Amino acid sequence: MxxxxxxxxxxxxxxxxxxxxxxxxxxxxxxxxxxxxxxxxxxxxxxxxxxxxxxxxxxxxxxxxxxxxxxxxxxxxxxxxxxxxxxxxxxxxxxxxxxxxxxxxxxxxxxxxxxxxxxxxxxxxxxxxxxxxxxxxxxxxxxxxxxxxxxxxxxxxxxxxxxxxxxxxxxxxxxxxxxxxxxxxxxxxxxxxxxxxxxxxxxxxxxxxxxxxxxxxxxxxxxTGATYGNLMVNVRATNAKLVDRAERIVAEATGASSEEAAEALRAAGMIVKTAIVMLQRKLTREDAEAALAKAHGVLRDVLG
Structure with missing residues (x-):
């Protein structure tokens, strides 16, 4: 009471x-x-x-x-x-x-x-x-x-x-x-x-x-997997600013060049986590998505 x-x-x-x-x-x-x-x-x-x-x-x-x-x-x-x-x-x-x-x-x-x-x-x-x-x-x-x-x-x-x-x-x-x-x-x-x-x-x-x-x-x-380190890997690239941020996150997380990050992001359907897994694990988009689904979207669990 x-x-x-x-x-x-x-x-x-x-x-x-x-x-x-x-x-x-x-x-x-x-x-x-x-x-x-x-x-x-x-x-x-x-x-x-x-x-x-x-x-x-x-x-x-x-x-x-x-x-x-x-x-x-x-x-x-x-x-x-x-x-x-x-x-x-x-x-x-x-x-x-x-x-x-x-x-x-x-x-x-x-x-x-x-x-x-x-x-x-x-x-x-x-x-x-x-x-x-x-x-x-x-x-x-x-x-x-x-x-x-x-x-x-x-x-x-x-x-x-x-x-x-x-x-x-x-x-x-x-x-x-x-x-x-x-x-x-x-x-x-x-x-x-x-x-x-x-x-x-x-x-x-x-x-x-x-x-x-x-x-x-x-x-x-x-x-629950919304970040990787301190990177906002759940960001959705819905405008020019966020596309730029997404590309930088992919590059930071993988060590890829800006051009490689942009290309991977496009191939991943503009999904940052998928692009990172594709680059780091050398996987296709479909396999990267499957790996993320199995790990409940926690990127660190996929990359080890």
Whole structure:
């Protein structure tokens, strides 16, 4: 159960920050130094959560390899950050748009216009996750509930629904021992403490959330074969810029000349992974595609 509203004031994210008590009376440069000093603490706090983040990535990847998808759900800043991260996965990693989905309380209009009242309903959170098709037809999906306070009813309702459907349930919050953490199979809890502007969790808590989301989405894509080393080998060459990038990736991965890389890419139907396997393994396109299919698209497993 979530904490009652009267307990909101006890959350660390709602406490006054002693370093910024006189924020409005500071010279601008001093004010900015305080903000920057507080922001500088966030990366170290997130680093302390790496063991949990790693467990989450491995669990998400294992399920994704069996046909599962990833859903983020949140309200306010947390929801917006989830939608942002999900929306960046298709152009970055060339994955289907429904593979990583972001759901925000209040719907897409809440991305621009605040709809914070929507976060108070557990039933609405569960219903919107169901409407999105979570775990439909037995898919081994994963839900990440995001709430800086760790107590948002909308998020908790979605987490309860995900658990009832057999999903892997992750929780990301910035308050220790929160209801979101307790409802999760794996809890990621960077405790960022009092904000420079009291209660404004778009600041340090928001920064921590974005850093964790970067790690989660990037990590799971790496684990499921979307990169080779640090090369984006899933890139789709759909315009002149991306054709140039694809050719450079093929050349970097194989040591081929620009001309050889371009020729192999054309012979591979403009699919970067196929072109790399054709060059490295001296295979036909058909044999390269078969080798990649057998390795579930993980290029490193094909090349050894």
């Amino acid at each position: 979530s904490k009652p509203l009267e307990d909101l004031a006890s959350l660390t994210t709602e406490q006054r920050n002693p370093r910024s008590l006189h924020l409005d009376d500071m010279p601008t440069s001093e004010m900015l130094n305080v903000i920057n000093d507080e922001d500088a603490t966030v990366a170290g706090i997130v680093r302390g959560q790496i063991p949990q983040i790693a467990r989450a990535i491995d669990g998400m990847a294992e399920r994704m390899n069996r046909g599962g998808r990833i859903f983020y759900i949140g309200a306010g800043t947390s929801g917006r950050l989830g939608v942002l991260d999900a929306s960046e996965c298709p152009p970055t990693f060339s994955v289907p748009a429904d593979l990583v989905q972001g759901i925000i309380a209040g719907g897409d209009s809440a991305l621009r216009l605040s709809s914070e009242h929507s976060e108070d309903s557990r039933e609405q959170g569960a219903q919107e996750l169901q409407n999105a098709g979570f775990a439909i037809d037995g898919k081994p999906d994963t839900l990440l509930g995001i709430a800086a306070s760790g107590r948002t009813p909308y998020v908790l309702g979605a987490m309860e629904y995900a658990r009832s459907k057999g999903g892997l349930v992750l929780g990301l919050s910035c308050v220790a021992n929160s209801p979101v953490a307790q409802a999760a199979d794996i809890a990621i809890t960077p405790v960022t403490g009092p904000e420079v502007v009291t209660g404004s969790t778009r600041m340090k808590a928001g920064t921590a959330t974005k850093l964790v989301l970067n790690m989660l989405s990037t990590g799971v894509m790496v684990r």
